[in-house]
Amino acid sequence: MSNLDLIIMSFRNLLRRRTRSILAIIGVVVGSSSIIVMLSLGFGLSANFQQQIESYGNLHIIDVMGGGGYGGPVAMTSSKDGGMGGASSLDDLTVAQIAKIDGVETTSPVIQEYLKLIIGKYVSSSNVMGIENKMLEKLGYELQSGRALTADDKYALLFGNQIPPTFYNPKKTLYSSWGGAAQVDVLTDKIILTGDMAYGEKNVPQEPGVAIDYKMYKAKGVGILSNPNDESAYNVYMNIDTLKIIKADLKKARKETATGKQTYDLVKVYVSDIKKVEKVSQAIRDMGFQTSSLNDWLKSMQDTAKMMQGILGGIGAISLLVAALGITNTMIMSIYERTKEIGIMKVIGANLPDIKNLFLLEAGLIGFIGGVFGIIFSFIISLLMNTVLKGIMDTVLGGMGGSGSTISLIPWWLVLASLGFSTSIGIIAGYYPARRAMRMSALESLRNE
Amino acid sequence: MGDERVIALDSVNLDIFKGEVVCLLGVSGSGKSTFLNMMAGLEKPTKGEVLIGGVAVHTLTEEQVTLFRQKNIGFIFQAYHLLPMLTALENVSLPLIFQGVSKHKRELNAKKMLEIVGLKGYEKRRPSRMSGGQQQRVGIARAIVGNPKIIFADEPTGNLDSHTSQDVLDLIIHMVREKRQTLIIVTHDREIAKFADKVVTLQDGNIVHIKTKEEYNQHENA
Ligand SMILES: Nc1ncnc2c1ncn2[C@@H]1O[C@H](COP(=O)(O)OP(=O)(O)OP(=O)(O)O)[C@@H](O)[C@H]1O
Ligand SMILES: [Mg+2]
Numbered sequence: 001m002s003n004l005d006l007i008i009m010s011f012r013n014l015l016r017r018r019t020r021s022i023l024a025i026i027g028v029v030v031g032s033s034s035i036i037v038m039l040s041l042g043f044g045l046s047a048n049f050q051q052q053i054e055s056y057g058n059l060h061i062i063d064v065m066g067g068g069g070y071g072g073p074v075a076m077t078s079s080k081d082g083g084m085g086g087a088s089s090l091d092d093l094t095v096a097q098i099a100k101i102d103g104v105e106t107t108s109p110v111i112q113e114y115l116k117l118i119i120g121k122y123v124s125s126s127n128v129m130g131i132e133n134k135m136l137e138k139l140g141y142e143l144q145s146g147r148a149l150t151a152d153d154k155y156a157l158l159f160g161n162q163i164p165p166t167f168y169n170p171k172k173t174l175y176s177s178w179g180g181a182a183q184v185d186v187l188t189d190k191i192i193l194t195g196d197m198a199y200g201e202k203n204v205p206q207e208p209g210v211a212i213d214y215k216m217y218k219a220k221g222v223g224i225l226s227n228p229n230d231e232s233a234y235n236v237y238m239n240i241d242t243l244k245i246i247k248a249d250l251k252k253a254r255k256e257t258a259t260g261k262q263t264y265d266l267v268k269v270y271v272s273d274i275k276k277v278e279k280v281s282q283a284i285r286d287m288g289f290q291t292s293s294l295n296d297w298l299k300s301m302q303d304t305a306k307m308m309q310g311i312l313g314g315i316g317a318i319s320l321l322v323a324a325l326g327i328t329n330t331m332i333m334s335i336y337e338r339t340k341e342i343g344i345m346k347v348i349g350a351n352l353p354d355i356k357n358l359f360l361l362e363a364g365l366i367g368f369i370g371g372v373f374g375i376i377f378s379f380i381i382s383l384l385m386n387t388v389l390k391g392i393m394d395t396v397l398g399g400m401g402g403s404g405s406t407i408s409l410i411p412w413w414l415v416l417a418s419l420g421f422s423t424s425i426g427i428i429a430g431y432y433p434a435r436r437a438m439r440m441s442a443l444e445s446l447r448n449e
Numbered sequence: 450m451g452d453e454r455v456i457a458l459d460s461v462n463l464d465i466f467k468g469e470v471v472c473l474l475g476v477s478g479s480g481k482s483t484f485l486n487m488m489a490g491l492e493k494p495t496k497g498e499v500l501i502g503g504v505a506v507h508t509l510t511e512e513q514v515t516l517f518r519q520k521n522i523g524f525i526f527q528a529y530h531l532l533p534m535l536t537a538l539e540n541v542s543l544p545l546i547f548q549g550v551s552k553h554k555r556e557l558n559a560k561k562m563l564e565i566v567g568l569k570g571y572e573k574r575r576p577s578r579m580s581g582g583q584q585q586r587v588g589i590a591r592a593i594v595g596n597p598k599i600i601f602a603d604e605p606t607g608n609l610d611s612h613t614s615q616d617v618l619d620l621i622i623h624m625v626r627e628k629r630q631t632l633i634i635v636t637h638d639r640e641i642a643k644f645a646d647k648v649v650t651l652q653d654g655n656i657v658h659i660k661t662k663e664e665y666n667q668h669e670n671a
Contacts, residue, residue: 005546016534344530347491348591349519349547352512442515443491446530 001354010361017334021366024323024330028370029377031320032422036378036414037385038316042309043409049301053294057230058139059274062281062293064098064267066090090264090289098269101283103276108135109264111240113247116199117157117219118192119184122167123200128157128193128236130243131268138270141232146187146223149237155193155219158237159186161228170200186221193217195250215249320422323370324429331363331433342437343445352438359434360427367426371419378418382408457483458494459654465647467598470625470632472642475651481635482603484651488633489522489601490514501599519547523592523630525602525621529584531576537563537587538572544595562590566620582613586620593624600625602634606641614638 014021053059066089090109099107111130116123133151136158141148149158164182196214225232244262269284271277277295284291335342342355385408393407457480465471473481486492488499490506499506501521509517523544531540538559545555563572566586576584585605592600605621606614622644625632634641642648648665650657660668 001547002549002551005552009546012534340530341532344532345543345547346515347518347524347530349544349595350515351519351547352515354547443486446526 001351001357006354006357006361010358010365013334013358013362014365017337020330020333024326024366025370025373027323027326028320028367028422028426029374031316031323031425032371032374032418033378033381034319035313035316035421036374036410036418037381037408038312039309039414040378040382040408040410041312041385042305043411043414044406045308046302046305047406047409049305050298053298053301055227055229057232057294059294059298060271060277061139062269062271062277062284062291062295064090064094064269064284065265065290065292066263090267091261094287094289095264095267097287098267098284101280103271103273103280104269105272106134106138106270108132108268109240110266110268111243111247112235112265113195113243113250114197115236115246116194116197117167117236118194118199119167119186119189121169121171121200122184123170124163124167125197126163126166126236127234128238128243130238130240132240135268135270136237139232139268142226144224144226146221148223149239153222153239154242155217156222156238157186157191157219159221159224160233160235160237161225162233163236164224186224189221191219191221193219193246195246195253212253214253215246217246320425324425327363327366327426327429328433330366331359331430332436334362335359335433335437338437339440339445339448342440343442343448346442347446356434356438359437360430363430363434364423364427367429368419368423370426371422374422375415375418378410382410457654458487461497461651461654461656463649463656463659465631465633467631468629469646470622470634470644471647471649472645473633473635473649473651474637474639474642479651480654481651483654485601485603485633485635489524490518519544519595521598523595523597523600525585525588525592525600525605527604527607529576529581529588529608531584531587531591533576535575536572537568537574537576537579540576540587541590541594544591548595558594559590562594563587565624566590581609582617585609585617589617589621589624593628593630596628597630599631599633602632604635604637606636606638615640618644 050059092109095107095109098104108131113128113130114125115128116125133149136149144161146158149156164184164186167182167184167186169183194214194216196212199214219238227233269280271280274295277293278299281291281293281295345355346352386406390407461480461484463471473484475481483492487494488501488506490499490501490509493507497507501517504517506514506517532543535543538556541559541562542555545558550558560572563569566589568583568586568590571579571583571587574583576587579587585608588605592602600621602621606617609617618638618641621632621634624630634645636642642665643662645665646662648660648662650660
């Protein structure tokens with residue numbers, strides 16, 4: 001019996017018992033679409049996590065800190081030997097070593113200093129970060145206005161989004177406040193930098209006899225970054241070599257002993273392949289440093305997403321199992337009903353494997369057709385979730401950004417996998433009835449009425 | 450029910466030659482159907498053997514015996530046993546489908562077969578819309594379409610009125626003779642026996658006598 005004839009005959013048998021076939025198919029539709037939808041929720045969650053984390057910063061970046069207590073702007077210290085406390089410091093040698101690790105594309109040391117920025121009557125105390133230009137480019141910060149730093153810039157400042165509003169008049173108000181409108185234009189007004197944190201403040205107790213002579217540096221603002229959420233928002237960036245000079249001056253003014261060797265607060269590492277971030281982080285930790293990257297977060301969030309997906313998928317799988325029982329039941333019923341027919345076919349020359357295949361195929365077809373409609377149904381549900389349900393959630397959460405861009409996400413491979421899965425389920429469910437049909441005695445079957 | 454031992458056939462010994470028409474006679478319950486089914490490999494003897502053209506049918510596995518039937522044996526049933534959801538043409542084509550004959554070729558053959566049994570124009574009819582005689586003609590066409598060497602018929606006219614019976618029987622005998630096929634036919638109808646080369650009479654599972662056509666006709670006429 002040719003394969004085509006087998007398929008045609010199975011199909012016709014399905015059509016013959018239309019209602020029952022449709023009921024069995026609906027079982028598969030419900031089963032397979034509940035698996036797809038459940039899994040799609042997990043994928044949506046996972047994608048949202050990634051999107052959310054990417055909005056916080058750059059997944060390619062690893063922050064490397066010395067063994068001691070520095071916690072970066074995003075403080076997530078993940079070091080097994082975190083207690084070693086300053087045993088290892090970040091210097092040029094370390095930077096060179098890190099640059100050699102497989103997967104590392106660019107490195108940059110970072111130094112920071114808390115400085116006073118002065119524009120006329122207004123002041124702001126901000127964290128100024130000195131960083132190499134090539135790394136600043138890799139960080140991919142987008143500009144809201146002005147331009148980025150260039151290699152030639154010396155006393156040029158690139159402002160984080162939240163810095164301009166922090167300028168305040170110390171004669172009028174006591175503190176600066178985040179948010180609100182900026183009272184200065186950092187791009188056009190003249191800016192003066194100083195290490196004297198007491199500058200302009202009224203009631204600062206002067207330590208007797210220790211009058212420090214702070215230098216004043218003329219600077220100018222060149223650009224403002226656009227992201228209000230990530231770590232860049234609360235920093236002011238400038239050329240690292242210029243900041244080194246300012247730092248050295250400050251040390252001299254404060255009469256601190258210079259260690260001679262230049263050390264850094266932080267080293268930023270750029271890994272082009274996100275998959276290698278975890279490995280590079282481990283290698284750096286093995287060198288005795290602490291690392292933090294958004295990837296650490298992402299991984300644990302994605303683990304959570306996977307676990308939820310497992311639970312949801314399990315619930316879906318149960319309904320497909322029920323559908324499989326439905327198929328088995330349908331096929332057994334069908335065999336009872338067609339006992340005589342099977343007998344006739346056997347007597348007039350049907351091969352036993354043909355009989356088996358006929359029933360297997362019929363069950364497989366139920367699974368396949370159910371799978372196809374299950375996919376269509378899932379896409380409809382998924383679409384509804386991403387439009388209607390999302391609309392409701394956004395309204396309820398009041399635009400707090402509680403839900404991401406998609407709730408349900410169906411990757412293309414899931415479509416193929418679910419189709420294969422539901423077809424296999426059908427065939428497996430049909431196996432017992434098919435074998436039974438094959439083994440029935442031809443003569444007994446013929447006598448059946 | 451199943452524990453009771455029934456001896457349906459006891460000592461039967463029969464040679465059938467190629468191209469012979471053999472008629473099995475006997476009262477109800479004498480073992481005619483059992484004998485026929487056994488020869489066709491549908492039932493296995495508890496003792497003894499069935500040889501068809503040198504093949505020991507009783508030793509074949511279920512799968513082998515089906516294949517053997519597909520290649521060598523055609524069946525005509527008392528209750529026609531057509532598949533209700535298939536048309537006349539499809540019913541006749543069925544054995545060819547199982548043999549893997551191409552669609553074009555099998556439809557051609559089946560059509561020709563239907564024409565031979567006098568059912569031209571009935572190709573698309575379903576069994577539920579045909580008379581008993583028409584259904585049995587489809588059954589005959591189906592039994593013969595694959596050109597089997599042996600045809601078994603168990604009371605093929607049992608459900609038909611006497612006039613139709615005669616037509617159907619004439620058709621069977623005519624076709625079998627033309628193709629030199631072997632026919633083994635069970636019947637209550639003594640008239641049919643006149644066409645047979647051999648008439649075998651069964652009683653309580655035993656062969657009481659085997660008569661040639663001449664002997665039988667002499668006996669009938671006497
Ligand atoms: N499935 C069966 N199980 C047990 N005994 C059976 C079965 N079929 C038939 N018999 C018995 O075997 C014997 C022969 O039956 P068989 O059907 O061969 O008779 P028959 O000559 O074909 O009768 P009829 O002319 O009524 O068809 C009978 O005694 C019957 O009771
Ligand atoms: Mg009988």
